[in-house]
Amino acid sequence: MPDASSQPARPKKRVRTLSHVPDGQTGQMRSVDRRAERAFRQQTRDCITGLEERLAMLTESAARREAELVAEVRAWRQQCQMLKRCLDSIVDIASGVDPAAEETENNDSSDSNHGDVDHNDNDSNSSNNVHHLVYSNTHREPSHAHDHSKPQSLDTGGPADAATPSHQPRPVHKSSLANHHTQLPSPAGTQPLIPSPASQWADHNTSNPGAYIYPISSTPFCAPAQPSSSSSFVPPNISRAKSAVSSILPQHLLPTCPLDRILLDFLKSRKDMIAEGVPMETILGPQKAIMTGLIDPSLAPSVHPVSRMLSEVLTTFPNVALPQKMGMFYKIYLTMRWQISPTTETYTQMPVWLRPTATQIAVPHAAWIDNLPWPGIRDLLIEYPEKYPFEIFSEYYSQNVTVNWHFDESDAVAHEDGNVVLHSIFEKHIRNLANWTVSHEFESRFPEMSHIIFARG
Incomplete structure (x- = not known):
């Protein structure tokens, strides 16, 4: 074993004593110790206070975030319920059967014989025929919305082409049509919507107190009767679907800018005139849009109130060239006429790309957005209103949009009955969405919109 003397000696503990400290330094050392202890206690208190404040801040932030998430979930649930009601209404419109009649028929059928297998096969074939006709009618025009390489001709709103059926399709039940739900097209954001009846939207409007919705009649506007012919047969349920689509108006918020206030106030005044019994032709x-007041503002008081209002609005944009002004005038004129009188005639007069999308129908938004030419841009602005306020977007849009009219301005107009109207060639030109583009400055400011504006597929 190693010798104990070889192990290193442990250092002796130094005990702090004041026996060897002069009396003059004892008080000073005690004062230093007290200050050190006070500083340590103060540091501990400050740390605890800071942690408590941070905990309170995080707790408040978490509570606020939780409330926001709860409100967001509630809003999504309401929108989901609304879309379900909309889908049910689409099925009702497409089937041509109202729920009350369906319930009565179901009760009657429960007390009678259900028929044999051949009868069920005939019902299934009728359901397929009706579904094919509804699908081809409601999606014939949107299929051309993206074909921008060809100029769009004027839409006269005639009846949809349909093959001559061998017999009158019998009404189908909602359950029968629901069996083919995989074939029904889902409403895309940039495609015109087949919406629910006005009563469904009116119920939804009451749950959005911030929305500024003009009253919509619960009775769909019917298209003009067409001569009956064996070669041009249109089932009544398809006519009902078209008239129901044209009667559903976009949802508008309270005015968000001066242009909103002008448009909404004018629209409300026209609705009041309708309620007072003023003839629709007068309203x-x-x-045709009268451009007299736009070209010569001094003649604006002599034109119809709709044209006068639009002329006065567009004259406030001095940096916009006349072809662009006339294109904007034309778009707003058609939109305003349809919102005043939502009929099949006024609806089909609008180009397909100007008709409201599903987002415009379902989501309350600023009224000025309805007059933009690109459906995808309208949906983008509705989805992110705080990112694209009117003050910023309207300035870039008005100064950088173009209809690419490479001829003289005088060639864009014609004289008719003493009024200045759009020339038919220019009208056809601006009805082609491919002719509406923006400058590089606009693309630089809003690069996320370029692929929407210049999409050709």
Whole structure:
């Protein structure tokens, strides 16, 4: 074993004593110790206070975030319920059977014989025929919305082409049509919507107190009767679907800018005139947009109120060239006429790309957005209103949009009955969405919109 003397000696503990400290330094050392202890206690208190404040801040932030998430979930649930009601209404419109009649028929059928297998096969074939006709009618025009390489001709709103059926399709039940739900097209954000009846939207409007919705009649506007012919047969349920689509108006918020206030106040005044019994021809004015007041503002008081209002609004944009002004005038004129009188005629007069999308129908938004030419841009602005306020977007849009009219301005107009109207060639030109583009400055400011504006597929 190692010798104990070889192990290193442990250092002796130094005990702090004041026996060897002069009396003059004892008080000073005790004062230093007290200050050190006070500083340590103060540091501990400050740390605890800071942690408590941070905990309170995080707790408040978490509570606020939780409330926001709860409100967001509630809003999504309401929108989901609304879309379910909309889908049910689409099925009702497409089947041509109202729920009350369906319930009565179901009760009657429960007390009678259900028939044999051949009868069920005939019902299934009728359901397929009706579904095919509804699908081809409601999606014939949107299929051309993306074909921008060809100029769009004027839409006269005639009846949809349909093959001559061998017999009158019998009404189908909602359950029968629901069996083919995989074939029904889902409403895309940039495609015109087949919406629910106005009563469904009116119920939804009451749950959105911030929305500024003009009253919509619960009775769909019917299209003009067409001569009956064996070669041009249109089932009544398809006519009902078209008229129901044209009667559903976009949802508008309270005015968000001066342009909103002008448009909404004017629209409300026209609705009041309708309620007072003023003839619709007097309210709507001529079918063609009168450009007299736009070209010569001094003549604006002599034109119809709709044209006068639009002329006065567009004259406030001095940096916009006349072809662009006339294109904007034309778009707003058609939109305003349809919102005043939501009929099949006024609806089909609008180009397909100007008709409201599902987002415009379902989500309350600023009224000025309805007059933008690109459906995808309208949906984007509705989805992110705080990112694209009117003050910023309207300035870039008005100064950088173009209709690419490479001819003289005088070639864009014609004289008719003493009024200045759009030339038919220019009208056809601006009805082609491919002719509406923006400058590089707009693309630089809003690069996320370029692929929407210049999409050709």
